Amino acid sequence: EPEVTQTPSHQVTQMGQEVILRCVPISNHLYFYWYRQILGQKVEFLVSFYNNEISEKSEIFDDQFSVERPDGSNFTLKIRSTKLEDSAMYFCASRLQGIDTEAFFGQGTRLTVV
Amino acid sequence: GEDVEQSLFLSVREGDSSVINCTYTDSSSTYLYWYKQEPGAGLQLLTYIFSNMDMKQDQRLTVLLNKKDKHLSLRIADTQTGDSAIYFCAEGGKLIFGQGTELSVKP
Numbered sequence: 001e002p003e004v005t006q007t008p009s010h011q012v013t014q015m016g017q018e019v020i021l022r023c024v025p026i027s028n029h030l031y032f033y034w035y036r037q038i039l040g041q042k043v044e045f046l047v048s049f050y051n052n053e054i055s056e057k058s059e060i061f062d063d064q065f066s067v068e069r070p071d072g073s074n075f076t077l078k079i080r081s082t083k084l085e086d087s088a089m090y091f092c093a094s095r096l097q098g099i100d101t102e103a104f105f106g107q108g109t110r111l112t113v114v
Numbered sequence: 115g116e117d118v119e120q121s122l123f124l125s126v127r128e129g130d131s132s133v134i135n136c137t138y139t140d141s142s143s144t145y146l147y148w149y150k151q152e153p154g155a156g157l158q159l160l161t162y163i164f165s166n167m168d169m170k171q172d173q174r175l176t177v178l179l180n181k182k183d184k185h186l187s188l189r190i191a192d193t194q195t196g197d198s199a200i201y202f203c204a205e206g207g208k209l210i211f212g213q214g215t216e217l218s219v220k221p
Contacts (some may be wrong), residue, residue: 033208042118043157043202043211056208076179089210095211105149105157 006092006106013082013113021077021109023092031076031095033090033103034067036067036088043091045069082113116140118205120212127220132190134215136203141184143205143221148177148188151200151214160188160201 013019027031029105034046035102049067066078075094079086089110093103138146142215147162163170163177163186169212170177178190186203200214 017203035209042213043204043209045208045210065129094156098207102159102162104159107156 002104004094004104004106006072006090006109008109009107011111011112013111015084016081016114018029019079019082020047020109021079021090021092021111023075023077023094023106025075025092025094026104027073029094029096029104031055031098032067032069033093033095034077035091035093037106037108038085038088047075057113078113082111084113085113087113116206116210118203118210118212120201120203120215121215123216123218125172125218125220126193128193131217132188132193132197132217134188134190134201134203134217136188136212137183138188138203138205138210138212139173140206140210141181144207145205146179146186146211147194147204148175148179148202149202149211151202153199157202190217193217193219195221 009021018034035043037043041090045058046061048055064080068076091106092106095101095103120136145162148160149157150160161172163179174191178187198219200216202211202214204211
């Protein structure tokens with residue numbers, strides 16, 4: 001069964017460093033998403049991406065964040081200068097089409113900022 | 115803005131039914147979803163319901179939707195220890211999640 005894969009599974013980084021979280025969505029999917037889940041809290045929408053551009057983003061997704069689909073395969077989330085409060089589980093998801101199709105989630109990347 | 119609320123914990127005995135409740139705010143949501151998250155794992159779609167339906171049954175799962183009250187519930191019949199997990203309800207195209215309900219099933 002096709003799946004969304006995320007790497008790495010766990011990333012530890014120093015405060016102020018840049019991190020790139022990687023996702024490989026399901027190959028024929030068109031819509032891509034990033035979510036984060038701070039430990040013990042709800043899963044929060046960060047950004048949606050379609051047709052090589054951001055279609056929607058939340059208040060959390062400020063100038064420190066960016067997304068890219070550099071090669072038609074990977075979908076990356078970059079955090080430019082990490083803060084302690086960026087520590088969370090980050091989930092990538094993809095959908096074949098729009099809102100009436102299932103969103104498939106990756107296993108997540110646990111980001112720890114020290 | 116959009117918001118989804120769930121109770122945080124539910125404990126049941128094996129073989130009982132579990133009912134997990136959710137309220138949401140965005141009345142324009144076309145679909146509402148239930149996801150399951152096991153420890154250390156990603157989010158697995160369990161089921162979803164289209165907004166013009168009142169009920170959907172899928173094996174042991176029954177979803178009830180009350181659009182007037184913006185209330186969604188997930189009933190798991192004959193709950194098993196393997197059903198222990200966190201259950202999230204979510205609404206909308208971009209998926210606004212609730213806090214998750216931790217279901218604990220005792221043998």
